[in-house]
Amino acid sequence: MQPFTERVIDIIVHIPKGKVMTYGQIAKLAGNPRAARQVARILHSMSKKYKLPWHRVINAKGEISFHDEELQINQTMALEGEGVSVISNKVDLKQFQYNKK
Template identity: 45%
Template sequence: MNDEFKQNVYTLIGAIPKGSVATYGQIAKLAGAPKHARSVGYLLKHLPNDSTLPWHRVINSQGKISFPTGSEKFNAQSFKLQAEGVVLLNGKISLQKYLWR
């Protein structure tokens, strides 16, 4: 994973507007590496604790939060999304309604 990819990923995530979400694969594709969705997840997992990047706006391709349901991280991401007006129904986010385009 090169620095250019990493910088592109961070820039793209920073551009996701409040109330919208993007998928790991979408970010990877826009960053120029369409088969590297897992790399996007890796970069987010290793963000510094004081990062202001809106990591919570990145979800999986099924419209779900990737953390285990009920975990501390799941609850934090769910809370942040709901605070921005993103609705979770049965643990899923409507990509049709909230996907960043």
């Protein structure tokens, strides 16, 4: 496994319940600020294997980025189950974004 991939997985695993991070934020923390799409690919391909809390990763606008309605509903329900408010498919990043130090 590539070091970037390992760092991405480690960051995602440690997003606390009730918080979210953006794809770009994770990419930057993992060492490549221009790799947000790679974070999405890692999340898509490795969520089950590593039991990643995929629902805690959203886009830079605070939006759930799935176009599939069922996946949007699943992510919304998972976030709301952790206390994250999702209004019109959007999360308030000021309130719910996790800023890992």
